[in-house]
Amino acid sequence: MDLTAIDSLPETLRNSITIQNLAFGETLFAQEDEALNLYVVTSGRIKLVRYINGGQVSTFEIVRAQESLAEVALFAQIYPCTAVAEIDSQVIAYPKSEFLNVLRAYPEMAQDFMSMLVRKIQSLKFRLELRDIRIAHERVLHYLRHLVNFPLETTIILDRPFKDIASELGFTPETLSRALIRLEADGAIARQERIITLQNNSVA
Amino acid sequence: MDLTAIDSLPETLRNSITIQNLAFGETLFAQEDEALNLYVVTSGRIKLVRYINGGQVSTFEIVRAQESLAEVALFAQIYPCTAVAEIDSQVIAYPKSEFLNVLRAYPEMAQDFMSMLVRKIQSLKFRLELRDIRIAHERVLHYLRHLVNFPLETTIILDRPFKDIASELGFTPETLSRALIRLEADGAIARQERIITLQNNSVA
DNA sequence: CGCATAGTTGACTACGCTCAACCCTGGTGG
DNA sequence: CCACCAGGGTTGAGCGTAGTCAACTATGCG
Incomplete structure (x- = not known):
């Protein structure tokens, strides 16, 4: 629908x-x-x-x-x-x-609508699952990988302000910023401007 | 349905x-x-x-x-x-x-099923909202009040092990235990065994 | 050019986690 | 009937991580 x-x-x-x-x-x-x-x-x-x-x-x-x-x-x-x-x-x-x-x-139409509701339920459950990951950079990495169905796709363009993303993840902007820097230092991601590329270097 | x-x-x-x-x-x-x-x-x-x-x-x-x-x-x-x-x-x-x-x-039946899906969405959103409350005793108080539609009802019987409730709230059992003790000390709740009574003493 | 806003960095704080010990209860078997 | 054990719940001490607050930079806009 x-x-x-x-x-x-x-x-x-x-x-x-x-x-x-x-x-x-x-x-x-x-x-x-x-x-x-x-x-x-x-x-x-x-x-x-x-x-x-x-x-x-x-x-x-x-x-x-x-x-x-x-x-x-x-x-x-x-x-x-x-x-x-x-x-x-x-x-x-x-x-x-x-x-x-x-x-x-x-x-x-009813069936399509139901399917959409179920997708929304899945999405909410995923966000809840994220919150159970306490370490900031691990939570962020999960989020990024989920966004693009890693490892099928590896490029993410962040189209929203970091502070909005941070709040969705349950972090402050400062913590998100540090988490991204940490992930880059660990080689899990590469950044240029608002474009993020996920690497295969599995950091657990 | x-x-x-x-x-x-x-x-x-x-x-x-x-x-x-x-x-x-x-x-x-x-x-x-x-x-x-x-x-x-x-x-x-x-x-x-x-x-x-x-x-x-x-x-x-x-x-x-x-x-x-x-x-x-x-x-x-x-x-x-x-x-x-x-x-x-x-x-x-x-x-x-x-x-x-x-x-x-x-x-x-389809409509009843949809209504159920929507309720589930609301419930998940509430759990997500809870996670945005960082202070343990405040999160627990919100949870308890939501359970019984406070202030209409004030008595809660906890029918599950604390460790399960703690995990649903995103806490360790120790933290939940301390939060309940804190709430009791503040006069927000009264406890006897597994029965909890919510008080009107609004502790924000 | 000034201003507001987003993002980054630094120093410090505070809260929940961890791990350990302890209490209490209920169940089991000698 | 008691000794033992297992598990849930409660304490306690110390640690680690994200929050907080402040300063600084860069960018875009009027």
Whole structure:
């Protein structure tokens, strides 16, 4: 299911969607808002965050182009998190009831949607697995290898600020910086600017 | 959808399932095995673990009675993790193709299944959010409050060994033990044996 | 040119980990 | 009935790693 291919959607759904443009830093919806829509990102990058007590922020998820967000809206009354544009972005809003109707009427779409949910579950489990690796440079290496399905591919272009990557990994930017330097010194990676090449020198 | 209510399942599906009993410590399926079935736990507790390079173990998920596991089997060729019984357990095995057929034929079941997947996503996100809380006693307090929907309920009975809970939280048993003692000293909780009562004394 | 921001580096701190010892309980067998 | 053992949970002491805070550089933008 490609939710960004508007033309191939059933007509009833196509007529009910709206397209929204978001500037850098703009909020799509806020924690506790009434859950009205499922969204799909057509361009840009949306960050889902949660405010824990005392103003601390936890990044739930980074949603990129072609991916959906707020699936929970389909089965809940309010959004459990806040959605903010990390860069200028565009999203499509699917009203929840219309979307559910379509899933009921088109089993193939429902199946594709389920497959996407399952992929998201796998991705979250992987991030959780990463957190169980305590040593910074080892965690970072796992992350990098996973990004490109190492050893099939070995080149990574980091398209996001290090501080965002660090927060996704559960580190401070300083620690990520030192981890990359360490990995380079150990010969596990090579760096030039924002391009990283994974080496075969297995450092456990 | 109650996947443990066998009698209410469509006949084709009901005829294709099998029931398995697992003893404490027994393996249901192993990482890299061919993905044949979706499972639902009817009693006991199943632990999903992954072996990272070098024998390190990461606990993916704890699956309890009435919950499903290995949804990924529906859309993948092999299991990405190993399933082990934490205690004596019983599971129902649903062959993947038959299960997918039923989801296609019964939109209501598909919708219930999706709702379950979304809940699982929320649960994983919560665990990830927990990991962003670095101070042990604060993380534990969040966990406890989430368990019982504090402040609506305040009593928790810990039915699993502390070492399992500690690993789910990303701590060693020693750290969990000290965190609980600290919370009790601060007046945030009261303990007697394995029963914990949350207090209203807000310690941030 | 000034300013803001990302990234790096350094010194110090603080927290959880490690490893060891100990207590307590429940189960087992003599 | 008691001796023994195994495992979970609790302490304690010391270590190691990431966090913190500050300074510095480089880059891009108005």
